[in-house]
Amino acid sequence: MCSLVYPPKPKPGDRVAILSPSHGLPGALPLPHELGLRRLREDFGLEPVEYPTTRRMGSGSAERAADLHAAFADPGIKAVISTIGGDAQIAMLSHLDPELLRACPKPFFGFSDNTNLLAYLAMLDIVGYHGASVMTQFGRPGQMHPLTAESARAALFTSGEYELRAASEYGDIDRDWAEPGTFAAQPTMRPCDPWWWHNPGRVVTGRSWGGNLAIVSWLLMADKAVRPVEEYAGQVLILETSEELPSDEEVYRVLRCMGERGLLRQFSALLFAKPKTWALDRPTTPEESAAYRAAQRAAVLRALDEYAPEMMAVFDVDFGHTDPQLVIPYGGSIRVDGVAERIFVTY
Structure with missing residues (x-):
């Protein structure tokens, strides 16, 4: 087993990749997606960057893997945040390049079907973050729940122990x-x-x-x-x-x-x-x-x-x-x- 890698954290003003590694639901239901993007900009000070498959329904596994590779390989991208889950991400794993991901580790946020990517990164000894997807947590109606916002902010920007x-x-x-x-x-x-x-x-x-x-x-x-x-x-x-x-x-x-x-x-x-x-x-x-x-x-x-x-x-x-x-x-x-x-x- 290799040494555990906690990827470097973003800071306000940084660019973060917004990906749909499972399902391009933002294309069909843009309202929570747009709200989540606005909160990332206005409340967290981050600059969301979307990729070709982020809002595309029916994208293939290889296409979604290519977007993930591009986000991890770009030195200007400081974190990767999923839009939502789905049920097809397991088929993407065979298209991933472990050496590229090892060479360019980034904090990855997602849950549900994103368990696939989190487990894959853990196999590479890269720490990921279970939770905080764009449409579900950042795009919560009304406002983000204070406990969610506090936890997401700590996970995004800080290192060390958190209760x-x-x-x-x-x-x-x-x-x-x-x-x-x-x-x-x-x-x-x-x-x-x-x-x-x-x-x-x-x-x-x-x-x-x-x-x-x-x-x-x-x-x-x-x-x-x-x-x-x-x-x-x-x-x-x-x-x-x-x-x-x-x-x-x-x-x-x-x-x-x-x-x-x-x-x-x-x-x-x-x-x-x-x-x-x-x-x-x-x-x-x-x-x-x-x-x-x-x-x-x-x-x-x-x-x-x-x-x-x-x-x-x-x-x-x-x-x-x-x-x-x-x-x-x-x-x-x-x-x-x-x-x-x-x-x-x-x-």
Whole structure:
């Protein structure tokens, strides 16, 4: 394993690449994209630079890889930020040039399907950043959530340890991005409980790995951007589920397969994100949302009981598809303090 690389950070005034490595959704739904770009300019002082496939629907894997290579190779680009996720990024990995990415490391920001790129960069020992996409976090209706903005700013511009703070309210109720009125009002928020700790009482520090649970399962099936099992010993597993709202049984089955692979027991701790519980085609009541979260937590605990009974786990951490979203270094250091029930990341 090579030495860990934290790429140099941008500073206000720098140019940053805005890419769609998964899906060119800005071309179909420009409103959140334009809002996100404006916030990057006005609130963060960065100059967004778009590439040929950023707003192009249906771009091929090789085309999207070429944009990524161009952004990493350009010395004037100081960070790379994804517009949104999707479901096709895994096919892009075979088009990537690892030597180019190693030679020109840049901070990369994204989540969901961008788990593919984050895992690929981690294979090269380049730290990425799970979270803060243009359309979802920077383009949040109303204004950016303060916790999201603070975390994104720290991850973009600073280095060193940062304490994650639990939200007292959260949002996961979607609205139509094609309607201009969507962006005039603040999102609907619901109260939420503190993070839920399992097997606390000790402190662990390790590199992070994981991301979106579905994408992790795909990477394992395709055997892409995955190290030998034993190389994950002592690391911190981070997992989140998407707007597809997987069933608790599906969550358990993925973790069971990770257990059978001998992978689950390698990790010293698990951070499991607050799951999204509401979708436009599957609206839920607060009671149904609570039941869904409880069932998903029970599925994870069932797998841990069978394959990693000593593992410390923290549930409902705010780094998934819910609002606010905290940025997590991917491949970087996380300190999980189960004694004080606090979490620290190194940006």
